[in-house]
Amino acid sequence: xxxVIRVESVVTRFGEQLVHDGVSFxxxxxxxxxxxxxxxxxxxxxxxxxxxxxxxxxxxxxxxxVNVCAAEPQQMNSVRRHFGVLFQDGALFSSLxxxxxxxxxxxxxxxLPPNVIAPIVGFNLALVGLPVNASCKSPAQLSGGMRxxxxxxxxxxxxxxxxxxDEPTSGLDPVSARDFGHLVRVLADSLSLTVFIVTHDVxxxxxxxxxxxxxxxxxxxxxxxxxxxxxxxxxxxxxxFSTCG
Ligand SMILES: Nc1ncnc2c1ncn2[C@@H]1O[C@H](COP(=O)(O)OP(=O)(O)OP(=O)(O)O)[C@@H](O)[C@H]1O
Numbered sequence: 001x002x003x004v005i006r007v008e009s010v011v012t013r014f015g016e017q018l019v020h021d022g023v024s025f026x027x028x029x030x031x032x033x034x035x036x037x038x039x040x041x042x043x044x045x046x047x048x049x050x051x052x053x054x055x056x057x058x059x060x061x062x063x064x065x066v067n068v069c070a071a072e073p074q075q076m077n078s079v080r081r082h083f084g085v086l087f088q089d090g091a092l093f094s095s096l097x098x099x100x101x102x103x104x105x106x107x108x109x110x111x112l113p114p115n116v117i118a119p120i121v122g123f124n125l126a127l128v129g130l131p132v133n134a135s136c137k138s139p140a141q142l143s144g145g146m147r148x149x150x151x152x153x154x155x156x157x158x159x160x161x162x163x164x165x166d167e168p169t170s171g172l173d174p175v176s177a178r179d180f181g182h183l184v185r186v187l188a189d190s191l192s193l194t195v196f197i198v199t200h201d202v203x204x205x206x207x208x209x210x211x212x213x214x215x216x217x218x219x220x221x222x223x224x225x226x227x228x229x230x231x232x233x234x235x236x237x238x239x240x241f242s243t244c245g
């Protein structure tokens with residue numbers, strides 16, 4: 001397997017609290033993987049560790065072949081050029097309009113002039129299904145689903161190899177959530193993306209995910225295709241999957 005993410009024996013402690021107690025898994029190129037777990041099980045912390053925003057107490061994490069726990073800032077910056085992140089709330093800059101938000105990665109990571117950036121931004125907005133007239137709107141003028149799409153357009157701006165989505169369907173109504181999930185799957189397949197999704201959304205798992213990794217009690221309690229994981233006898237997983245038909 002051509003590995004994009006490798007998490008090895010990760011332990012994370014906050015004082016007395018042990019959040020990860022030896023977590024290991026790998027994600028291969030082109031996979032769409034969902035990380036699930038109860039509230040407070042350490043999903044977001046793990047995501048932040050994988051993208052180098054936090055370091056685990058011990059263990060090793062490789063992203064696109066780089067040991068992110070030991071990478072120099074310059075090396076981390078060049079890895080950042082190859083992944084995109086959609087944070088839970090979209091993390092859009094409220095003072096910038098939609099087009100300016102999507103242009104941020106170009107300004108941070110390239111020397112491209114504005115007249116070159118503008119059409120690429122337009123292309124990215126079209127890719128996520130936003131109309132041209134959305135470009136000049138401020139994030140406050142958009143629906144939750146549109147804000148997620150802008151966040152996704154920004155995450156895809158630099159044609160990343162891997163995209164991280166933190167609770168991408170939270171706050172969306174079921175129809176918008178399903179549409180957004182479908183969009184993610186179509187983009188993953190069309191652009192050969194590796195997608196790592198932190199989610200509580202069972203419908204999203206069932207509809208678009210290749211593999212589920214489940215975190216509970218500090219450990220990986222399941223790692224496999226949705227159908228396999230949903231037939232697990234683990235009480236937490238049984239409860240979790242009992243919410244869908
Ligand atoms: N910077 C921090 N300092 C101390 N404790 C933290 C820090 N970040 C997270 N934690 C704790 O680590 C645990 C895991 O948090 P995390 O946000 O990863 O959970 P989660 O699985 O993403 O939960 P949810 O599904 O509710 O978002 C929580 O108990 C949280 O309080």
